Amino acid sequence: MNLTLKIWRQSDANDKGKMVDYKVTEISEHMSFLEMMDVLNEQLVNAGEEPVAFDHDCREGICGMCSMFINGEAHGPDRGVTTCQLHMRMFKDRDTITIEPFRAASFPVIKDLVVDRSAFDRIQHSGGYISVNTSGNTQDANSIPIAKHAADEAMDAATCIGCGACVATCKNSSAMLFVGAKVSQYALLPQGQVEAADRVKNMVAQMDLEGFGNCTNTGACEVECPKGISLDNIARMNRELMKASI
C-alpha cells in the first residue's frame, strides 16, 4: 500500500504545532499501525529528519501507552483495539490518514503525538485504592466469598487500561468513564465498601479540579474504549456520589 499521512507535529508544549504531510510506500496490510509509523520514522531518520514522537510500549493492547487519534477516532476505525493492535488491513491503498494526538485541555501535548496524561494518575492518588497495608497477615483470601457476578463485573470495570481514549473521544473531554470504572471496581467488591463514600467524593473532586468536562451521555467513550468499558460504570459512579452525599 502507498499512503499519505497527515500528522500533527509540535516540537514541545510551547510550540503552536501544525499538520504535516508525509508519504509512505510499500506498506504491508499485515503491519500494525505502529509498525507503519516505525517505517515512516526509519525513513525520516535516514533522511536526517526528526522522527515523529509517539507513545507506545507493550504493543499488545494492554499497557495503555499508545494514544493516537486516527481519521477522527481514538485508536482509529477498528473496534475494541488500541492503536498498537490496529492493523493496516483496515485501510486501502492510496488512503490519506489523519493522525493527531489525543486532545483535551487536561492532556497537554508534550511533543508531536505524545500527551501528558498525568491527570489520570492524580485522580487515582486521590482515592483509587483500598487502604490496606502489606503485612502478609491480612485475612485469608477465601474468607469473604464474593458472588461470581459481582467479581466478574468488578473485573470488567478493572479492565480499563487508562489510555485516555474516552477523554479524547468525548466532545466534552470528560473523564467519567475512566473514573467511573475505578469507582465501580471497588464499589462492587466488599473490600472497597469501607471507604466507598470518601473515595467517590475525592475522586470526583479531583477529576473536576483537573478540568475534565461533564458527561452528556453521548456514549461515544464506550464505543471507542479499546476495552469495552460500559457506560453503566458512569451511572454507578453517579449513584455512588449521590449515596455518598446524602
Place this chain on the structure above:
Amino acid sequence: MALDSKVPQGPLKDKWTDYKNHINLVNPANKRHIDVIVVGTGLAGGSASATLAELGYNVKSFAYQDSPRRAHSIAAQGGINAAKNYQGDGDSTYRLFYDTVKGGDYRSREANVYRLAEVSANIIDQCVAQGVPFARDYGGLLDNRSFGGVLVSRTFYAKGQTGQQLLLGAYSAMNRQIARGKIEMFNRHEMLDVVVVDGKARGIIARNLVTGEIERHSAHAVVIASGGYGNVYFLSTNAMGSNVTAGWKVHKKGAYFANPCYTQIHPTCIPRSGDYQSKLTLMSESLRNDGRIWVPKNLEDVTAIREGKLKPTQLTEDQRDYYLERRYPAFGNLVPRDVASRAAKERCDAGYGVNATGEAVYLDFAASFERYGSEQAKIQNISNPSAAKIKELGQEIVRAKYGNLFQMYEKIVDENPYETPMMIYPAVHYTMGGVWVDYNLMTTIPGCYAIGEANFSDHGANRLGASALMQGLADGYFVLPYTIGDYLSDDIRTGKIATDTPEFDAAEKEVTERIEFFVNNKGTHSVDYYHKKLGKIMWDKCGMSRNKAGLEEAVEEISALRKDFWKNVIVPGTATEYNEQLAKAGRVADFLELGELFAKDALVREESAGGHFREEHQTEDGEAKRMKEFQFVSAWEYKGEPKDAVLHKEALVYENIEVKERSYK
C-alpha cells in the same frame, strides 16, 4: 571477591522465619530519615515502593513510562501461582518449591525458592484485600487453573489479564503512598547510572525523558526492579521500551551478572509475519489446557497447506502428529515451556512448519469444542445433538474462558481461530538470568538490591508459567522490606546523602559525555538498524538451541557490531528535548555489551539446562542433558570489555530435594 549467598543456617522450612526473627529492625522514627530509590514500577518495583513507603521510608520511584501502571508486568496474562491448596489436590509449600526447582532444571538456589513458595499464599491474601478481582466460582470462592510443568491447579487468575490486575493492585498501593507524600514518583525518567560512594550504592543519575535534563538523586539504598533483557533479541514479547540499562549499569559498577544465557522461549506466541515486525505477541500458556498442538505427519500435506491447497481441518486424525502427546504422554500438551518450545523447533527444523516461513505449528481447539459441547448437551438435556450443535456449545465454553485471546489472535492474524486451528511459534519471553543477588536480594554492591525479573532469581534455567508474577510480588511485598531493613539499620545516623560530591560529579559526567556523543555523532545507520542486527545474531546463534561454533561466531560478530555502532550510529534531535531515538541508543548500546556476555556465558556452560540447550549435550532422544560439574551459578564480574569478564561460581547445593533427570514423559 568470593560469592557469599548468605543463606541462613537451619532447616529449610525454618530459615526464613528464623531470619526474620533475628534481623535488625529500624524504628519508625528513624525510617523517616532514610531514603530508598526504586528503579522500575512493575510488580516487583511497584510492590516494593508501596511497602517500603508504608513502613515509613522515603521512597523515590522511577519509571520510563508516563505512569507506574504501564510497566510490562501488565502484559502477563495467565495467572499467579500460590500454594493455597484451595482445590484440595495435594498442593503444599514443599510441592510448589519442588516443582519450581525441578522446572528450573536444578539450577536455582534452594533457600530462595523455598521462601518464595512460603510467601506465595500471602500474596493472594494481600491482593484480594487490595481489591484485585480474581476469578471466582459460583460459590464465591477463588478459582484456579493449571499451568505447564505441574500436576496440581494452583494458578489464580483474573481472566486473561492477571498481570494487569496485580499490577493495578500494586499501583493502587503506590497511589496511596504517593498521596501521603511517602513516595515521590518520577515518571518518564530513566536511570542512566548508579552512584557508589565509599563502596555503597548511594544514588543514581537519571534523565528526564521529557526535558532531557540530567538529574542527581541520592538515597541510602538503591533497588533495581527494571525487569528482564529479552529485547536483546530485538523481537520478543517484551514491551518496546524494556531494557537492561539499569541492571547493566550496576553490573559495570561492581554488581555481578548471573546466568545471562538462561532465556525463556515461550512456546505459544503468534508467529512472525514479516521483516517489519516490531514485536511478538504471546498467547497465554493457559491455552495449552484445552488446545492440542500438532503438525501434519506427511511432508506432502505440509507443502499443500503452505501452498494453500489444503486446509488443516481437512486432515484426518491419523494424518496429524500430536508430537507433544506422542513424546511426553504424562504431561502431554502441558510440558514446561522450554520442552514445548524445543519440540516445536524440532518439528519445524525437520520441515513440518505450517506457514509460509516454515515456523509455525497448530494449536487446535476442535477436540475441546467437542468435549465441552457434549458435556453441555448433557447438562442442557439435548438428546442426539448434531455435530454442529455440539461444536457451537463447546465454542461458547471456550469463548468464556479465552475469548479475549481468541479475539486478539483474530485481530493480528486475520483468521478466525474458532474455525481453523491457531498457528503458534516460540518467542523470547523472559530472562531467568540477571543481576546476581544473595539471600537478602542484595547485589555485590552493598546497598544495591535487585528484585523481580531483574535479578537472576529463583527460576534456575527455566521458569514455570505463572511464577514470574509470584516472584515479583514476593520480592517486593514480602522479602525486600525485611532484608533491606537489616541493611539500613546501620544508616540511621548517616543523614541525607549529599549529591554535590565527586562521586556524583563523575557519574554525571560519564552519562553526559555518552549522550553528547550520540547527538553529535555524524553516523549513517539508525539505532534500530543495529538493534535488528544484534537481534538476528542472538536469535540465530543464541536462540532455542546453541552450539560451540555458533556461539564463538556470535561473540565475534557482536563485538564487531558494537564497534561499528560506536562509529556509525546516527541519533537525530538534541539532548535537551523529548528524544526517543536518544533513549533507545543508550539502551541498544548496553544490549550490545550484554549480548556478548550472553554468548560467552552460553559458550562456557557446556551442558544443556532448561532454556539453555547446547546441541552437543543432549540425550539420544533429544532431551536436555545436564552436567553435574555445572551445578553452579555463573556470576560474571565486569572488567571492561565483555570478553574480559571474570567468572565466579556459586555452587548450588541441594539438601532437600533429590537432583534427578528432569522427565515429563
Place this chain on the structure above:
Amino acid sequence: MSGFFKSSIGRKVAMALSAFFLMFFLLQHLAINILSVFSPETFNEVSHFMGTNPVVQFALQPVLIFAVVFHFVMGFILELKNSKANGVSYAKNNGAANSTWFSRNMIYSGITILAFIVLHFIDFWFPEINTKFIQGDWSGMLEGVDGYRYHEELVHKFVNPIRVGAYVVAFVFLGLHLAHGFTSAFQSMGGTVGRKKAAQNIGKAYSIIIPAGFIFIALYHHFNH
C-alpha cells in the same frame, strides 16, 4: 449536599431533575392541548381551570419557570465548561462513528427550543399575564366569544403560516432534544434503566409522540380555521 451540586456530577443530576419535570410538563401540556382538536369545550374548561387555579398559578407555574430557566442556564454553564475542557480541536473528528448527531448537539437543539419559547411566550404567556395580572381579568371571557376565550385564541394564533412553520421546526428540534435527553436523564440520575431496550423504546416513542402531537395540533388548526 451543597458540595454535591457544585460537582460535575451534581450539576448533571440537577439537569436531569429539571429535565424530568419539564418532560412531565410537556406530557400534560400535550394532553390538554390535544383536547382543542377533539373537544373545544373540554379544552376551554381545563384551560380555565389551569389558568385560574391558585395551586397551578402560584405554585406550579413558578416551579415551571424556574425549571425552564435553570435548565437553560445550567445547560449553557456546562457547555462553556465543556468547551473549555476541550482545548485544541481536532483537524478531523469523526463523531458520527461513535455517537448520534443529536446527542452531540444538545446545545443547538436547546437553543432552537429557547428561541421557540421566546416566541411562545410572546404568543401566549405574556398576553395571559397581561390579561390576568395587569388588567386583573380572571374571567376567561372575551367580548364577542361564547364561553371561554382560550380555544378561540389558540385557533387564531395558527392562522399565520410563518408562525406555524416556526412551530413545526421547533418541535422537530424538540424531538431531537428529547431523543437523547429522555434516556440521558436516567443515566445522569445513576439509573441503568435508560440503557434497557424497553426504556429506550419508551424514550423513542416519547420523543416522537410529544413533538408530533404538537405539530398535529398546529397544522390541524392552521388548515381548519
